[in-house]
Amino acid sequence: MLELSSVSKTYRTGDAALSDVSLQVPKGQIVGLIGPSGAGKSTLIRCINRLVEPTAGDIVLGGKSLVSLGGRDLRRQRRRIGMIFQEYALVERLTVMENVLSGRLGYVPFWRSFLRRYEGADIQRAYQLLDRVGLLAHANKRADALSGGQRQRVGIARALAQDPDLLLVDEPTASLDPKTSRQIMRLLTEICAERNLPAIVNIHDVPLARQFMQRIVGLRAGTVVFDDAPSALTEDALTEIYGAEDWDAMRKGDDEQAEAESDALRQLAEVGA
Amino acid sequence: MIAQYPTTWRRPHQIVPDRRLRIALQIGVLVYLVLAFSTVEVNWQRVTEGMERGQRFIMGFLQPDFTSRWRDISQGLIESLTMTLTSTVVGVLISVPIGIGAARNLVPRPVYLVCRAIVAVSRSLQEVIVAIFLVAMFGFGPFAGFLTLTFATIGFIAKLLADDIEEIDETQAEAIRATGGTWFQLLDYAIKPQIMPRLIGLSLYRLDINFRESAVIGIVGAGGIGATLNTSIDRYEYDSAGAILLIIIAIVMVAEYSSSYLRKFLQ
C-alpha cells in the first residue's frame, strides 16, 4: 500500500509543480494519472522514488517512509519501486539481457554487476521475464536494434526484475503507435493482476486510460481535481481537468485517431480474410 | 517451471564476436606491450637524481619568478604575440582562395587537385620540421616563425573551409545559379553567408593554436617565447621557466574564453 500525504514540490525557479497532493493506492490497484502537460504528473511519480525531491509532505510505501532516506537506505527502497519510462530509457548500447539484469543492480554488489557475473537465480529470472514479455529470442541483441514496442517490453522486464512492490509508469505509450500502445497497456495490466502489483500510470491518452485503468486521478496545476472510477469520468470532469478549450481540441484529435484506427483494423481484417 | 530457463549467460562480444580471433588479438596486444616496454631503458639512478630537479621545477611552478628575467620574457612574448597575429591574418587571407579552390562543388577538377595537394603538403609537415628548414633559409628570428605559422595555418583553414563548402546547402546555390548569377555572385550570395561565421570561428581557433605553436618553434630558433623558455630550462632556471609556462597557460585561457565570447557576439 502506498500512501502520499500532503506532498508538495516547488522548484528552485519558484514554480509550484505539486501542492498538497494526498493519495492512497492499495495493493493491486492500477491508477491512471491524467492531466494537461505541466500539471505535475511526471513530478509526482518522480517524487515517489525521489528522482525529484519533494519539498513537503510524506510518502509511505508498505509502512516505510521514503522522504527522509538518503544514500544506501534510499537505494534499498528504490529497488522496491520499478519504473517504466516514456522513451524506454534503456541503455542503448547494452544488450537486452544486460538491460533486464540492470534491474538487479540494487541487489547485487558492485563487482558482480561490473563483471556481469550475476547469480544463476537472477539470470534464470531474467530469462523468464524476457519470455513473459515475448522477447526470449532477442536476449543477445543490442537494445538499440529493437523496435519501439519491443524496447518498452524490455523496459517492463527491467522494472519487474527488481521484484517491485510498486510500479511507476511514465507515459508508457507516448512514443508508440496506437496498436502497440494497446498491446503494451494490456501487458502492463495483466502483469499487475498476476502479481497483485499496485501501479501509478501517467497517461495523456484519455480513451486508453478509460479502457485500462481501475481508477483515475486528475491533476491540474499540481492539485488533485478528480479521483474516482473511470466510469465517473464525464465530459464535465474532463473539462474541469483539462480546461474547456484544450479538452475540445483533444477530443477532436482522439476522434480522428479512433477513426484512423478502426479504418486500419478494418483493412487488416480484410487482408487477414 | 522456472527451472526450464538457463542459469548462465555470457555477454556476446560487441566488436570482435569471433572468440578465437579475439584471443589472438589479445595475445598480440600483450606481446606488443611486452616488446614495447622492453625497449624503454630506464636509468633509475639518473631518474632518482632527477627527482630533486623535478621537485625544484614543481616549486618553481608554484613560486614562479617573473622579475629576474622579465626583459627576456617580455621580449619573447611580444615576438610570439606579433608573430601569432600576423601569421594568422596572412594565413587566413591565403587560405580563403585555396579553400575555395579545394571545394569539389565549385571549381574544375585540375584546380581542385592542385589546391588539395597544397593542403595535404601543408598538413603533413610538422610545424617544427618546417621551422627548422625556414630557419636554415631565412635565418634565426621571428620572421622564420611567422612563415612557419602562416604555412601551417594555410593547411588547417583551407582544409576545414573546403570541407565546409562541400557540405553547404546545395539548394541555396541552385537558387542563385537559377537567377543567372555569375560564379563570383554565386560565391557572394550563396557561399559567403553560409561560410562566414564558420570562417571567423576557425580563424579565432587558429589564432589560439598559433600562439601555442609559437612557444614551440622558438626551440629550434624561430623566435618568440619558446626561445626564452629554452634558454631558461637549459640554465636550470626552473622558477623563470615556471613563470613562462604560467604566462602561456594564462594567455591560452584568456584566448579561449574571449574567442568563445567573440563568436557568440558575432553570430
Added chain:
Amino acid sequence: MLPVDWCLRSRAKRIAIWMGWLALVALFVWCWQIMTETTIWAFVWDAPRQAQDVGGRMLPPEWGYLPELMQPLWDTLNIATLGTIGGVIMAVPVALLAARNTTPSATFLRPIALFIIVASRSINSLIWALLLVTIIGPGLLAGIIAIALRSIGFIGKLFYEAIEETDPKQIEAIQATGAGPAQVLTYGVVPQVMPALWGISVFRWDINIRESAILGLVGAGGIGLKLNASMAILAWDQVAVILLLILATVVVSEWVSAVIRRTII
C-alpha cells in the same frame, strides 16, 4: 510610394563593421613592424638561393641510410603508443571530475580538473620533453611521459564533453533501479561514452605519432634523434630520407586510425 534605396545594414552598423576591419588592419601593420624590427632582410632576400642549395644537397636521398632508421622508428611508435595509453589512463579520471554530470564537487574539484586540462593543452609535448629531459635525463621515458602529459588535456577535454552529452534519461533509469553511484557510472554512463573514448584515443594516437617523431630533437628518443644528428653534420641527403620516412609513417598511421575509428563507431 515605395522606397528606392535599400541597404543590408543600418548606417551605424556598417560604420561599426568598417571600424572593426580598420582596427584589425592597423593592428596587423603595427604587429608586423614590431615583429620585423630585428629581421635581417639580406638573409630573407637570400632565401631562394639557400633553398636551392639545401634542396640540391637533399637530392638524391641517401637510401642506404634507411636500415639504420628502423630501430629509431620502432622507438618512435612505442613512444606514441605507450604515451597515448598513459595519457588515456590519466585523462579518464580528470574527465570524470570535469564533466558537470559526473563531478563529485562542482565548486572545488571541477575547477582543478579544468585547470589540469587547460594546462596540459597549452603546453606542447616538445616543451614537456625539453623539461623532462633535463629532469630525468634523455631517453624514451622522457618522451613517453611528455606525450602522456600533453595527451591528458586533449583526451580529457573531448572526453568530458562526451560525458556531458550523454542521455540523462538512461542514467535516470539506472538510478531508479536502486543502483549505487559506481553502478550508475558503469551501467548508465560508460556504455554511452565508450565509443567516444576509443575514437578520441585513436585520434590522439595518430597525432602523437607526428609529435613523437620530433621529440628526439630535444633528446627524448626516437627518430628525431637521427634527424638532429644528421642536421648537425649538414647531411641533407640523410635528412631527406628521414623526412620521407616520417611522412610515410604519418600517412600510414592516419589511415590506420581512420580504419579503426570507422569500425568502432
